[in-house]
Structure formats: structure tokens, C-alpha cells
Amino acid sequence: MIEDQYTYLTMADTDMEFILLKNYLSANGIPVITREKGFGGPIRSIFMGNFMPAHIEVYVKESDYEEAVRLLDYEEFSAELDEELEMAMGDDDDEENKSKPN
Numbered sequence: 001m002i003e004d005q006y007t008y009l010t011m012a013d014t015d016m017e018f019i020l021l022k023n024y025l026s027a028n029g030i031p032v033i034t035r036e037k038g039f040g041g042p043i044r045s046i047f048m049g050n051f052m053p054a055h056i057e058v059y060v061k062e063s064d065y066e067e068a069v070r071l072l073d074y075e076e077f078s079a080e081l082d083e084e085l086e087m088a089m090g091d092d093d094d095e096e097n098k099s100k101p102n
Helices: 015-027 042-051 062-071 074-099
Strands: 006-012 032-036 056-061
Touching: 006 015, 006 062, 015 032, 015 056, 015 062, 056 062
Parallel strands: none
Antiparallel strands: 006 056, 032 056
């Protein structure tokens, strides 16, 4: 079975969370498959809307698991974001200093 080639990564509690997670991983070259627990899928969306908890299990290939965990590591992501923001702020400061007359 195809599920045997994949490893459980995380649970998305809403459709929006799943879409963001799927797109983020896909943009980084990591395909995902899913399985919903309980009353789910298109039937849930039709009858209950997108506001009911989804309980979507997200799986990735075993070979992509470590990279997916690294990408979803909040602390590492936050540190990278802070570093990028500091670099961007430094670039803005340089541009402001160039435009100011001495």
C-alpha cells in the first residue's frame, strides 16, 4: 500500500491549516498525502462548512520526514525569520543613510 511508504508527520485541525501546511511543504519539494479521522472530507465541508474541526492526518515520504520536521520547527523558522528581518532592516538603514545629505 502507498501508506506504507509514508510516515505520519502531524495533524491539521482545520482545512485552512492543512492547505497552508500542504502548500508550504509542496513549495519545498515535499509531497504529502492525507487521511481524515471521523466525519471528514468534502461531505464535512458541504454540511458543516470549513469551521468544523477537520482532524486531517498529514503524511510525508520516509525520505522527506527529517526535512519536513525541520521546515515545521517553529524555533528554527522563527530564528531564520528574525535573521532575515534584521538583514532587511539593515538594508533599509543603509538606503536611508545614502539618501540623507551630509
